[in-house]
Amino acid sequence: MNRPGDSQKPPPNTQQDEQPVKVIPPSYRTLYLILYNSVSALLWSVVLGYVLSIATVHGYRGVYTGTGQWTKWTQTLAGLEVLHAAIGLVRAPLLTTIMQVASRFLLVWGVVANFPVTSSASPAYSTMLLAWSITEVIRYTYFAVNLAYGYVPSGLTWLRYNAFFALYPLGISSECWLLWLAVTPAKSWNQAYEWVIKLVLFVYIPGSYILFTHMMAQRRKVMRGLGKKKAV
Incomplete structure (x- = not known):
C-alpha cells in the first residue's frame, strides 16, 4: 500500500520570531530529506x-529474476x-506508516522471496511493481521539489493527486x-504463515477503502487550492 497523506516537511517551528523575515538557508534536516527523497525517486x-x-x-x-533483488532493497530503504x-523528522502518523511499510515488506520479503512461483504464475508481480514504481517516482519527486x-x-x-485513480x-x-x-505454498511450508497471509488479505478490504477515500479527500483539498491559484 502507499502513503497518500504523509508529509516529508519537517514539523513546524513553534517559536515565534518578531524580527523581519530573512532568507534562512536549509537546515541539515531539510537537506537530508531532500537527499533521501531524491535518491528514493x-x-x-x-x-x-x-x-x-x-x-x-x-x-x-522474467521480471522477478531481473529486478527482484533491486526491488527488495529499494523497498527496504523505505523502512527509514x-x-x-x-523521531518526528517528518509529519506522518507512526502507526499508519508502520502498517503501510510492513505490508510492502511482507510482499517483497515474505511472499515473493519465499515463493518465487507467485511472480511467474501471473503478471501480478509485474503490474504491482509498475504501480508501485510510478507512484513512488511521483511521490518522492513531489516531496524533493517541495522541500528544495x-x-x-x-x-x-x-499527477500526485490524480494518478492514484489508475495506480x-x-x-x-x-x-x-x-x-x-x-496461500497454497504457504500452507505446505507453515500453516501459521498461511493464516497470516489470509488475515492480511482480509485487512486489505477495509484498508483499501480507507486508503482510497482518504486520498480522495486529500485530492479535493489540494485541487481546490490549485484551482484558486490559477484563478488569481
Whole structure:
C-alpha cells in the first residue's frame, strides 16, 4: 500500500520570531530529506525501467529474476520512513506508516522471496511493481521539489493527486492476487504463515477503502487550492 497523506516537511517551528523575515538557508534536516527523497525517486525509476524493459523483451515471467533483488532493497530503504515518523523528522502518523511499510515488506520479503512461483504464475508481480514504481517516482519527486524550492509545479501536483485513480486499483489488486497465490505454498511450508497471509488479505478490504477515500479527500483539498491559484 502507499502513503497518500504523509508529509516529508519537517514539523513546524513553534517559536515565534518578531524580527523581519530573512532568507534562512536549509537546515541539515531539510537537506537530508531532500537527499533521501531524491535518491528514493531515482531508485524507483530504476525499478520502473527494469520492469518495462524486461517485461517487453522476456515477458512478465522474467521480471522477478531481473529486478527482484533491486526491488527488495529499494523497498527496504523505505523502512527509514518509520524512523523518520518515530523521531518526528517528518509529519506522518507512526502507526499508519508502520502498517503501510510492513505490508510492502511482507510482499517483497515474505511472499515473493519465499515463493518465487507467485511472480511467474501471473503478471501480478509485474503490474504491482509498475504501480508501485510510478507512484513512488511521483511521490518522492513531489516531496524533493517541495522541500528544495518551497513549491511544486502544478503539473507534478496534478499527477500526485490524480494518478492514484489508475495506480491504486492496479497496485492493490496485484498485491491481493500475489497474496492469494501464496496461500497454497504457504500452507505446505507453515500453516501459521498461511493464516497470516489470509488475515492480511482480509485487512486489505477495509484498508483499501480507507486508503482510497482518504486520498480522495486529500485530492479535493489540494485541487481546490490549485484551482484558486490559477484563478488569481
